Amino acid sequence: MITPPPPPASHRRVAVLAVAAACLLVVGCSASGGTSDSGTGTAAVTVGKADGAGLKIALITHAPEGDTFWDLVRKGAETAAAKDGIELTYSSDPDSAGQAELVRDAVREKVDGIAVTLAKPQAMRAPVAAAKAAGIPVVGLNSGSDSWQSTGLLEFFGQDESVAGRAVGDKLDGLKARHALCVIQERGNIALEARCAGVKKTFDGETENLYVDGTDTKALTAVITARLRQDPTVDEVVTNGAQFALTAVASVKDAGSKARVATFDIDKDLVKAVKSGAVQFAVDQQPYLQGYLAIDSLWLYRTNGNVSGGGVAPVLTGPAFVTKANVDAVARFAANGTR
Template identity: 70%
Template structure:
């Protein structure tokens, strides 16, 4: 079944212009639901129709971002397997994402999965969920903050480790000057990646902050930087769609820079296969969404806590290159990588 998140109460919504529209947004963010009965259907105290368990997945991802489509697909397929009613909502603004968590608490859901791209903004609502007896797990962003924030489990990639691995790979490719493009300022995961690259890469590393919600502006910013710095020979982006834009930017700038990226989708698989993009670092977003929902279900039905509550469950990094891209292509075509 499809079910919208509840509209936040007016008294709970901050007065910023962005959050003034949150009530309307909540009505439009529909849930994807699940299959026929399973152990979850008989769980004690489930609040959904017919006693079904209800979980909510709340991320900082853009609605039309293919990466977050993979996260959501994994979560929805886990929900279908487990017989869970799953609602999905997202907002890149930390305060707005926090309000979505509060809305889920008011709706008395049975579990919440959340990203911690802006950890400080999420501390209070996560604490409120715990006070309400609602388990909260983390995924994708916030590997350095999930335990201190009080989350039950975490599923994702250690972004600092991934960044350092990319720095080492750039050295192996003979790169001399890298440009690391961050498309969302203040996102701890993206910052950690580029900091990791800079830590191990022995060449020069520049950072470029762009607006990831405006692809034309992002492409223009990279083009300008490449024209200004013709010695840049590698652009590292933090998303598959940004890598493809960087390829276009390099062409427009007449630059010799190659492109590599964190994250993967089916369009990028083709770009790696034909050599337009050197490599991608796959953190397996489908798996993150799947494990987050399945982890909540296992905790509710069997008391399980992955990693013992002390260690994250790592989903990456894995390098996808021209040499091994064929192994990934069939999964990407199916929409799960």
């Protein structure tokens, strides 16, 4: 059952009305521009307030430092915040306990809404419950397509990772691959595990999970290279991130292997690799769209009571295949930093 949205904090409403009154009295009053913190970790983006807005929203992810995928998520969120007149705060912590504490911080700050990822949903149950008890709506994005409802989220925007994995398995069959390494850069991340499990379910060849440390590029390269040297029957390396695909391309070369590389997720450098043929294909879950929809949905819920998917179905942003045949259609958006 969908409950009507609780009203935003009253002091923010008073502030919005005060600004509106001032604008009526002063000729040439206009919305203020945005600011952002260029550092890593926690950053705040404050934008001008649109009619009926002035809301404070927190976006909290499990992103590690330096992962370009999350730059796209954040950019989409910032674009929606600018459109809706939202004060957006972005923070991240790859440690599930740290991410949970960031959610609790947002609750203590009495934000008007929270968007969160569920890489490890069990850790999010208590802080999400605390948010709901405080009357703060929480939506999910990116990770948690199978657990967002049981965790108590209002809506979810992302990719069904199992479906995406099965689609990759079918794709590998069509390419006549026989032995695939599915590289997982973060143990316990349910999204990555679901992808590789999906590949294994539909791929007629052998699927082998290879666990690596995604925060250590040198060690990651060494592990993939060593495995390829050890087993020359491996003819496909499937990674779970654009930067890891580019690392795998280097590992294939170092190992003297004939394996091909495919990946989940894209960025502008990966698009170039698909275009050149260095990477066979990529699965695009549209991270910019995930960030945009998550923030916009909270504005719609707070201002108009809208719930995407009716609260019972996720809003899917993928999977879509990017190959050499269609990469040009994606390239110009990737160059702009939105794909």
